Amino acid sequence: MKNDRPHIAGKYQTSMREYLGNVPALNRGTRFSVMFGALAVVLAVLSLPYLVPVALELALAVALLSGYASVPFAWLTLRSRRQMVEQPVEVFADDAGLHFTHGVVDLDVPWAEIDRLRENRDSFFVMATQARVYIIPKRAFDPDQIDAFRQLVASSAAHNRG
Numbered sequence: 001m002k003n004d005r006p007h008i009a010g011k012y013q014t015s016m017r018e019y020l021g022n023v024p025a026l027n028r029g030t031r032f033s034v035m036f037g038a039l040a041v042v043l044a045v046l047s048l049p050y051l052v053p054v055a056l057e058l059a060l061a062v063a064l065l066s067g068y069a070s071v072p073f074a075w076l077t078l079r080s081r082r083q084m085v086e087q088p089v090e091v092f093a094d095d096a097g098l099h100f101t102h103g104v105v106d107l108d109v110p111w112a113e114i115d116r117l118r119e120n121r122d123s124f125f126v127m128a129t130q131a132r133v134y135i136i137p138k139r140a141f142d143p144d145q146i147d148a149f150r151q152l153v154a155s156s157a158a159h160n161r162g
Helices: 016-027 031-046 051-066 068-079 143-161
Strands: 008-013 088-093 097-102 105-110 114-119 123-128 132-137
Touching: 008 132, 008 143, 016 068, 016 123, 016 132, 031 051, 051 068, 088 143, 114 143, 123 143
Parallel strands: none
Antiparallel strands: 008 088, 088 097, 097 105, 114 123, 123 132
């Protein structure tokens, strides 16, 4: 039985700056950032009336809750892999899942491994099992393919969970 959902293809190349710019959005709202951000706020309240510890703990809370606390760690990880991060990537979405060609590496991500799709103004964040995230800039697709991609991810991921 043939499915009528579209096949979507795109091509993109990211820079280190663009990749690091997406790191806060990836980490904002995660269990880790919310729990430890809330813990830092509680510690700040318990540290009253001492202003220096309160200021440091509130700064830590803001960094954790906003996702910016992860940027230095991501930079340290990515700087040794700069050439790999900045290679052109081809992405293809179909009924089976997402297929990436990155340099000489081919990667298949079946829909059963995809939990959800998040997006910001410029990118899609495809959240997969085992704490994997695939960042796909929206500029990788033609404008008419962006809605089709959203629908394909949503319907395929929901279908595989149910």
